[in-house]
Amino acid sequence: MQSHKVSLASTLLYCLAIQVSSIDTLKQGQSLNSTSQLISNNGAFSLRFYTPPNSNSTYLALWFTGMSRASSPVWIGNCRNPIPTNSTPTLTLGDRGQLTITHDGGGAPIDLYAGRSSEVQNVTATLTDTGNFLVNSNGPAGLFWHSFDQPSDTLLGGMRLGVERSINRNWTLTSWAAENDPAPGAYSMEWDSSTRNLVVRRRGAAIWRSGELKYYRDESGQSRAEFENVGFRRNVFNFNFNFTVEEEEEEEYVMFSVLPFPGSPPQVLSGWRLMSDGDIVDVDRSLILAEPAEPAPPPDSAAAGIRAWAGFAFAAAVLDLVLFVI
Template identity: 45%
Template sequence: MLSTCLLVMNNKESLVIFSLFLPFLAFVVASSDDTLQQGAILTSSSYLVSAKKVFTLGFFSPPYSKENYLGIWYTNDSQSHPVWVGNRNTPIHNNSGVLAIDNTGNMIITHNGGDTIELYTTQTRDNKTATLLDSGNFVVREVNSNGTTGHVLWQSFDYPTDTLLPGMKLGVSHRTGRNWSLTSWLAEGVPAPGAFTLDWDSRRGRLIVRRRGVIYWTSGVLKDKAFEFIGKSDPRNVVYDYINVTSEEEEYFSYSLIKDSRCTPEGRKAISGWMLDYNGQINDQDRPPIARVDLCYGYKTRGSGGVYEGCELWEQPTCRNSNRS
C-alpha cells in the first residue's frame, strides 16, 4: 500500500514528480492530522488541521484563478482570505503541488512543470516534523532520539504575508536581523506582493503603512494601550490588547484578544487577523475597518478628523504659472 502510486490517484501528471521526488516510501497525510511527518506528503486533496481545529493548511486556488498556493486559513471559514501563503512569489499552475519533508530534512513543494520550491532548508539530516498550531503558526521542529520534539527550527510567523494574527510580530530581531512586515496582495485573488506594506516604527512607537515606499498613513503613537488614530476597541466586536516590546534582542508590536470581555461574542474571542488589503485598507475579518488607508490621497492631513485620521500629507505637484511656457 505504501507505494509511489499513492501520489497519482487524482492526477496522472503527478507521475512526473516521482522521478524528482522522495527516494523513500511516502504516505499521504490524513486530513485530520496537525503534523507532517518526515516521509509523509501533503497533496492538493489533503490537509493539516490544528489540534483544536482552529486553522487548516493546504493547497488552494484564489477565486477566478487556476493557480495553486500553499496557504493557511480559519477552518470554520474555508472561503475567507488565507492568513498566510507559502509560495506567493511562485504560484503552481496546476493542482500537482506536493508538500513534504524530504530525507535530508528540507521542507519543500514539488510540482509538475516547475522547479522545487524550498520553504525550509538545512545542513543536518536529523529527523524533523512540521506542525500546524492553533495559533496559526506552522512550525518545523527536530525530533529527538526518544521521539520528543526539540526547539523550533523554522516558523511561518517569521515569514508573514498580508495578515497579522494574534501573537505575530511586526518589527525587527536584532539577534537574527529578521524584519517582520506585512505586504499586501497585488490585487484581489493575486497573492503576489503588492504596493502596500505595514511596519512597526519602534523609534516613535507607531504603525506605518507605505505605498511603494511613501508613507500613506500612520497609527499615531501607542500610548496607554491605545493608538492615536485607531479607534478604541468596540467590545461588541472585539477587544484588542496591544503589546510593545523593546529589548536588546528585538523590537516589535503584537496584539492579543481580551477573551474575558462579557460583551464580545464567543465566536469573536478567538478569530482575528489584521489584513492589509491590496488597496491599503486594514481590515479584521467582517468587523469595521481598523484603518481606511485607501482614503488617503496626500491632500488630507492626519489631523483632519473622521475617516482621514492618520493620513499623511504628501508633497503635491507644482502647478505651472500662467506666465510660464
C-alpha cells in the first residue's frame, strides 16, 4: 500500500510538471528551469533553455514549434552572457518585475530586464502568439519590457527594424558568430534612414542594400510592398513590408506580415534570419532571400542586389516546384 501511495504521488507530480511546462505565462515568484518551457497559447512558439551541438554554453532560446521546420532558435536572451552547461539555469520573474537568469555555475545573475526600483504587483511574463516574450502589468504601468525590442539574428512578423531617436534606440539584427555559437557575429542588418534601405554590414562596413520599398497590387488586388533587391519576382516569398514614421519622425521603422500564397493554407509565421556568413534566409522554408555582395554598391545602383538575384533565381525555381507538387 505504501508503494502504491508513492507511485500515485509520483504520477501526480509528473502530471503537474507537464502542466507547468506547457503554460505561456510566468507570474511573480515563478521560475522556468532547464526541464520546463513556456509555450504560446497557439502552440507556435516555445521558450526554453538550449545548449547548441558541440557547445559548452547554454542559452535562453525562443523557437518556432510544430508549425515550422525551423531548426534554430529565433531569439536568444543571453547571447552575450552564456551559461556553463550543466549549471542548472533558472529564469525567474521577481517582485520588482525583474526577469533574471540565475545558475550555480558561478558568475553574477543575468538580468534580461532589471525591473522597477520598488515592488510592483500583478506583473506577468508571457510568451505571445507572435513570438514576443513580454513583461507587463494589469495596472496602469502597462508594458515594461519585451523581446521584440531586443532582436538577435531573426526578424519576425511585427518586429521592428529602425530607430527610436528620443531614447537613441536602434532595432538591429546581429548574426551569430558561427552556426552553433549564438555570440554576436560579424554581420548586422539595420535600417538606413537616409536612403530608406535595409543595409547589411560586415564589422561596420556596408556590403548589401535592399533597395527601396516598391508598392504594387498582386493578382488578387491586394496591396503589397517588397524591397526591390529582395525576391526574384513578385509573390515568391510573400513577405509584405510596411514603412512607418511616428511622432514627428522620432520613430522610423519597417516591419513585415506574411501573406498566403493563392490556393494555399494561410501562413502567418515566418521570418528573416541573418546567417553567420551574412546571407539572409527565409526561416520557415530555408530559402536564401539575399546573398550580400562585397563591397556594397551605391544606394541607387541597379547592382545593389546583383548577387541576390542569382540566389533568388534558384530559390524561386525550387519553391515553384514545391508548390506545383503540392
